[in-house]
Amino acid sequence: MILDLTGRTALVTGGGVGIGAAVAAALTDAGARVAITYRSHPPTEEALTALGGPAGRPVAVQLDSADEAAVERSVGEAAAELGGLDIVVNNIGGLVRRATLDTLTLAQWREILTVNLDSTFLVSHAALPHLRDGTGRIVNLASLAGHTGGHPGALAYATAKAGIFGFTRALAKELAPRGITVNALAPGFIEATPFHDTFTTADSKAATIRDIPAGRAGTPLDVAGAAVWLASDLASYVNGAVIDINGAQYFH
Template structure:
């Protein structure tokens, strides 16, 4: 099955590394023109764009804080100007655990920061692209949730897990609200994915070993395990799929 995204414009938030980078590179390999978004890791974003360009694809790099509404509006406007057309594909990948902290230790500031980067960003980046997608007669939105949405996450990640659970429900609501405009919304829920900043920052060697031992397929995932499904869900091959979440976790959680 060949996925053809030729001349479609894709915005991938948080694509300076990890899963976001892998998705951006895959969409470009399918022909999409990609906006590589980053918050602080400009070097990583430029590396992502460099890989895309080296393979003959089109990519632009744009910085923005996707928890700030004004910066979100500027990001979408710059993205549309970069290729002279509206966005066809939005991948809401930006997210962060920020810090492991129990509910007993939680502060309002940290709570808000976790919710903002994982949930608020997805809501308002989506809001900002809807008008352009409607004008083009449709589009595809892909949200990134997590296995934590189902199992509550690891120690000190309750609010992160809750925000990722909200993404599952948000995806269903988006799918219903936007279907009449030809806009589809789907979701991916990765499990333990190695080679990401998330686990290099928040997962100890002991926890990594224990987690892998619990995976039926016998290994941790890698970002490339996500990319094919991501490309499928934003392509015409999935034109009758919306509001769905696909689990990518090696068999740890099955519905």
């Protein structure tokens, strides 16, 4: 068994930036043919070419992860372009805003859960008819915040990411008879991502890195390596797992 995805197909949601782009590039480098999704800004021709690998550059599909009918259409389009699906990486998510319970409205709560948790359900649901038995792999992007509660103002985000843990374990049991695995990645502090560029101050970044035993922040490539492993035959008996990627900052 080797880490070779030649002949496999993969859908990476939010695959144009940050962790998603690193995962898409790593999957293509391993030989998979990849489709990535975007919401409002299609990736440039240069970006798609840069993400290309042995199987060619990725297919780009527009996706509104909050719209059930749109998700069904977009995932179906990606599956048709690729000729079926072997791998789905549910990467869409984000903090959206920082708000504590006293200021968080129900509408904001629902919006953050929709972006992070509902999107994982909707894409998985839409992809299920296209996933091949035996080689099917679903990899869900959760977060260290799902374990720890995150930094102040991450109440709804941490709740959604903890929900992904439960969703992953339950779905793993449902799909195991088909030879389809479902696992989650829980990254800690990953630099060079829109999340921290938007919501984390320089002082907070420095303080967080000081507390990481590995002595450095993580990178999108650190997450991508784990995603490719889970997508490969090397991890065919790993199912329902939550893999922490945080430089020994936290164990569960």
